[in-house]
Amino acid sequence: MLSYDELTPPERRLWGGFPEGRFVDLRTGLPEDDRVAEGGGWGPERTIRAAVIAALLLGAHTAQPGAVACLRLAGARISGHLDLAGAQIAHALWLEDCWFEESVDLLGASTQTLVIRGSRVPGIEAYSARVEGTFDLRYSVVESLASSPFNHVSTALSLSDARVTGGMLLDGAEISAPGGWAVAAGGLVMEGGVTCRGGFVARGEVRLLGAQLPGGLFMQGAQLVSPGPRGTALALDNAVGSTLDLSDGFTANGTVRLRGARVSDGVTFEGAFLHGPSDDRGPSLAAPLMQGVDFDLTLARSPSGSVDLRGAQVTSLHDSERSWPDVVELDGFVYGSVKVDEGGERREAVGWRDSVARRVAWIRRSPGYNPQPYEQLASWYRKAGHDDDARRVLLAKQRHRRRTLPWAARVWGHLLDATVGYGYRPWLAGVWLLALTVLGTLSFGAHSPSPVKQGEGAPFQPLVYTLDLVIPVGGLGQRTAWYWPHDSLQWLAYLLIAFGWVLTTAVIAGVTRALQKN
Known part of the structure; x- marks a missing residue:
């Protein structure tokens, strides 16, 4: 147990100020002498032992009646290990512009508002901690722990299974665990918002697996400059939150993972840079x-790696020409509407020139053939009242599918495409029939056929004869009454009969397919 006689002059100032919550400022006021990065050189006049801070927070000096006890300290070098593991702390802790010699241990602790602002700390262990208030690390530099009993990789800020009733402020902070976990906060429950703005930098993976963030996560302009051991910059798998704002210059030099994340409001990457892993072996955005x-x-800027949206569901999608890389996984992706950003304006994507071609090209960036992205796009066009565009999308789907079929099926597919557009362009059959009718009429009209039986049958009519050949059902009496002594015209008659059957079969097959799909 510390005695008052053992305290140094700056420690006595802190001791005396604690019961009244008095602010103890050890800074000199000279910028060159108060740089926290050089705090290791501060002398005894600015040094406070971590044991003294722990003793005060744990009740070594009682509060004064009518005052709120609070430990408020600035500009100090804190020597030794600040060990508050398992502690029940009833007082707020406010440390500003301090230099920590060793890490801070809040493992399983329960504390009030915790502020370590503008300071340098070699690691914070807060696994399963409870903070009744705000956790403020703004403008601090937090470096990786030498070791942690709960993490197998180096970690700078450990908040796994912690609970904070207020918000967490990381604006302007620099948290470093290169090749490890800058922030390990799986299972974190943060009742307020998490802000990582104003120059926030993370070296190592920011890991928020299964975190509950009803107040949202705001990382506008944040820089995730070094990925974790698996090339991941930000992991929000199965997280639940109101808003994910990764915009305004947000930069991730590694994969951003949102697998199974549930966001009640919006997810925005407006103006962000998704560079993906440096080895180009992983996706820039993985949000299945x-x-x-x-x-x-x-x-x-367009992502350098792939974008994976398989099985994702959103109400509204906003994109631009810079949204999509060369590889996009879209199988199972469901959206209610699409808006595009063109010239600084956002408009509905339907009705734009070449909009269907651009959307089909977007789907074609998916490896392999999957029908769902085409059907989803066609469904959206139909809901928007653009049935013609929906049919164009479904025709593109059939053409893509044709590439995966055996050669015989591909031949039949080409025939369906050329004749009736797989049922989505039935007017093509009329064009073919008209062309064949004109060809037959002109060819047969230039010559005289021979009757099958002299003096019997109707007079020869080239147009009626041609129609009798190309229409395979029923008969008009011309085909059975006349024949051609010229082999060339007789072969033309056979070809018209064959084309008639093919066209009829293609029309039936194509229209049936269209009715089934629509």
């Missing part, structure tokens, strides 16, 4: 099974 309302992917 994600659920959200507004999904804004109007990036500042």
